[in-house]
Amino acid sequence: MGNKNTGKKYNEDFKMMIVDLYNSGSSAKDLSSEYGVSEVTIYSWIKKFSPIQTEDGSTVTADEIAKMKKQMLRLQEENEYCCPKY
Template identity: 40%
Template sequence: MKRKKYTVDFKKTIVDLYNNGTSINELKNEYGLSNAIIYNWAKLYTKDDATGQTQADVLALQKRLAQLESENDILKKALTIFAKK
């Protein structure tokens, strides 16, 4: 059985409906989603009051930071190799 792929916009729309008072059962029946999916999306796309960031934003920033640190390490190693020559 294939997994369904949902767009970020669709996920955010479901979260907005949930945050505006639409019940889980209504969303589940109307869109054919499970409770767990709706709760996970709500956790991922609801903004934190303290930071104003969603968990998805934080995860994307952490991924980008790891990528940049890796690129930085590669450049440092290349610099040491070329400095020896």
């Protein structure tokens, strides 16, 4: 394995490119060797950025779900602050 890039930051485009390559048939092991990213990191990106099919046929990623949850909580807090229940 030998690729120890602890603390290295990758931008979102790079991460999604790796996931796309994986989804196109490249193995995590090959991608790890070629790009110097650990297999564990690649698998976490796959989990985060791979599309999930919804009931209505659209797709969403785990990352998008997390962002929507965060936004929903923020909006709920704003709503409670602006319009308290009586």
